[in-house]
Amino acid sequence: MKKEENYALLVAFIVALMIFAGSSISFPSLEGVQGLNFKSMAYHFSIFFFFAAFLLVSLAPKGNLSNVIFVIIFSFLYAISDEIHQVFVPRRAFSYGDIFVDLCGILLVSILYAIFRWGQKQKA
Helix, strand or coil: CCHHHHHHHHHHHHHHHHHHHHHCCCCCCCCCCCCCCHHHHHHHHHHHHHHHHHHHHHHCCCCCHHHHHHHHHHHHHHHHHHHHHHHCCCCCCCCHHHHHHHHHHHHHHHHHHHHHHHHHHHHC
């Protein structure tokens, strides 16, 4: 593994810790709040976008499709485990919507990464 890939893996680990720490925080009750919470959606989308991005850089440096699929599955399972973790935190709950937004971030970065790597192969 190259030095850059090691750094990317370290950053992915730090992002995973940030996700866990953020999920451990109890927030005041949101009773009476209606509609979509765009702040929460933006957080979920971006944090899992970056988590998957750093995993892709560290684990799929050559654009190997099986490694990209592994990163998608691993990131998705981490998103699910994050929501399960929130069940045990006071005033937090499991949300399928959050998992969906997490998955959107994961899939977008994976598609962009695959396109980028495909473009690099075409130049070579």
